[in-house]
Amino acid sequence: MSTQNTRSAAVSLLIRVLDHRQTLDEALSQDERFNALEGSDRGFARAIASAAIRQLGQIHTVLARHVKGRPYPQLDSEVRHVLCVGAAQICCLKTPLHAAVSETVDCARDFDGARRAGGLINAVLRKLGPDSLDDLQMPTISVWPRKFQQLLIDEIGAETAGRLATAQLEAPPLDLTAKAERNTWAEELGGEPLGPHSIRLSGGNVEEMQGYDEGAWWVQDVAATLPVALLATAEKGRALDMCAAPGGKTLQLAALGFDVTAIDRSAKRLRLVEQNLQRTRMKAECIAADATKWTNETPFDAVLVDAPCSSLGTLRRHPESPWIKSPDDLARFPDIQFRLLQHAASLTADNGQLVYCVCTPLGRESLDIVSKFLAENPDWQRKPVAADEVPGFKKSITEHGDVLTLPPWETHNGGCDAFFMARLVKKSG
Numbered sequence: 331m332s333t334q335n336t337r338s339a340a341v342s343l344l345i346r347v348l349d350h351r352q353t354l355d356e357a358l359s360q361d362e363r364f365n366a367l368e369g370s371d372r373g374f375a376r377a378i379a380s381a382a383i384r385q386l387g388q389i390h391t392v393l394a395r396h397v398k399g400r401p402y403p404q405l406d407s408e409v410r411h412v413l414c415v416g417a418a419q420i421c422c423l424k425t426p427l428h429a430a431v432s433e434t435v436d437c438a439r440d441f442d443g444a445r446r447a448g449g450l451i452n453a454v455l456r457k458l459g460p461d462s463l464d465d466l467q468m469p470t471i472s473v474w475p476r477k478f479q480q481l482l483i484d485e486i487g488a489e490t491a492g493r494l495a496t497a498q499l500e501a502p503p504l505d506l507t508a509k510a511e512r513n514t515w516a517e518e519l520g521g522e523p524l525g526p527h528s529i530r531l532s533g534g535n536v537e538e539m540q541g542y543d544e545g546a547w548w549v550q551d552v553a554a555t556l557p558v559a560l561l562a563t564a565e566k567g568r569a570l571d572m573c574a575a576p577g578g579k580t581l582q583l584a585a586l587g588f589d590v591t592a593i594d595r596s597a598k599r600l601r602l603v604e605q606n607l608q609r610t611r612m613k614a615e616c617i618a619a620d621a622t623k624w625t626n627e628t629p630f631d632a633v634l635v636d637a638p639c640s641s642l643g644t645l646r647r648h649p650e651s652p653w654i655k656s657p658d659d660l661a662r663f664p665d666i667q668f669r670l671l672q673h674a675a676s677l678t679a680d681n682g683q684l685v686y687c688v689c690t691p692l693g694r695e696s697l698d699i700v701s702k703f704l705a706e707n708p709d710w711q712r713k714p715v716a717a718d719e720v721p722g723f724k725k726s727i728t729e730h731g732d733v734l735t736l737p738p739w740e741t742h743n744g745g746c747d748a749f750f751m752a753r754l755v756k757k758s759g
């Protein structure tokens with residue numbers, strides 16, 4: 331496989347993500363050019379695409395300064411993707427200039443829109459160096475599109491937004507949730523115990539790690555484990571996971587000893603829950619249904635609504651999100667989130683507990699939903715979270731007694747996703 335095809339694969343991945351709005355994971359699994367690569371070529375193509383997306387806003391700025399004759403945004407999109415692949419190598423991965431430029435210029439021939447732009451691509455990339463992004467001294471949030479920068483500044487403030495952007499520059503660490511005996515597994519795997527049930531590792535091939543085949547643990551960001559930890563004090567009877575796939579929280583509920591019913595609207599995604607249950611040798615009843623309509627005669631002791639959301643708390647894992655989600659995409663979530671929470675309440679036993687959570691820092695999808703629910707349901711109240719329920723996350727407990735895991739994080743060495751969660755109960759008497 332020639333090195334040129336490595337660059338072509340990276341361009342192909344950018345086309346899928348930026349022009350066809352696929353997630354990077356979808357692009358990686360579906361792209362033929364990428365999937366024809368093996369070994370280190372495959373790793374390099376992935377690293378180029380990932381680096382380009384992580385710093386895309388800044389890469390666009392630096393390229394726009396060096397394109398002459400025509401405004402950068404007016405170039406054919408394939409020319410821009412080839413330029414971004416070149417810039418990511420030179421400025422982010424520090425690939426030697428000669429190799430990066432010549433291989434990238436050659437790969438332009440593989441794309442109809444860029445075929446005749448070799449001269450321009452060569453001229454622009456030759457002006458870049460390993461310090462080109464740093465030299466412009468751009469604020470870190472300039473890795474995102476402009477509208478998105480403003481959205482996050484308005485919601486969480488400039489300083490916190492800056493920290494989220496900084497966290498996005500690096501791939502996140504690997505967190506595992508242990509089914510049982512967390513400290514023993516942490517030692518076995520050479521990881522750090524973290525939060526209530528997690529083990530933090532710097533990375534690794536999970537399928538080759540000890541305990542994978544026997545299902546002793548599963549991959550899950552430490553912040554994503556906290557919503558179920560809030561249900562640890564509920565009666566260990568029946569639990570309902572209303573938006574279950576791919577199943578991280580279903581597994582946690584089963585490991586805690588609940589008799590679990592797991593619902594997801596997507597039958598395809600629900601199969602992932604079933605596969606995860608099979609590998610970890612645990613059980614749950616899995617039902618493909620719209621959870622806003624599904625009903626059951628017997629209410630549940632614990633109900634979890636891990637609602638579909640803008641997922642802007644997982645930018646470290648999905649740095650493409652701001653580039654592929656439109657404002658309309660983001661606007662559609664509060665309606666479904668509120669309907670799910672409202673219906674969840676009707677499925678919760680009188681002395682049961684209900685946890686609402688989302689992996690986004692946007693108030694309109696988190697605190698606003700809970701506030702509206704409590705205003706319209708005066709027979710419900712919060713059961714505020716206590717520090718010992720969320721070890722390592724004391725500072726993430728909000729003034730209302732909810733949890734919002736924003737930076738600066740107490741969890742060391744790599745932070746965590748930004749998650750919001752609130753625990754609700756019916757008022758007694």
Ligand SMILES: C[S@@+](CC[C@H](N)C(=O)[O-])C[C@H]1O[C@@H](n2cnc3c(N)ncnc32)[C@H](O)[C@@H]1O
Pocket residue numbers: 572573574575576577578579580593594595596599619620621622636637638639
């Ligand atoms: C944030 S993900 C859940 C992640 C999961 N709880 C976990 O920990 O692995 C949201 C899920 O909600 C599902 N979903 C969206 N709308 C739904 C609905 N009306 N009823 C049931 N599931 C729904 C989506 O298919 C998606 O799998």
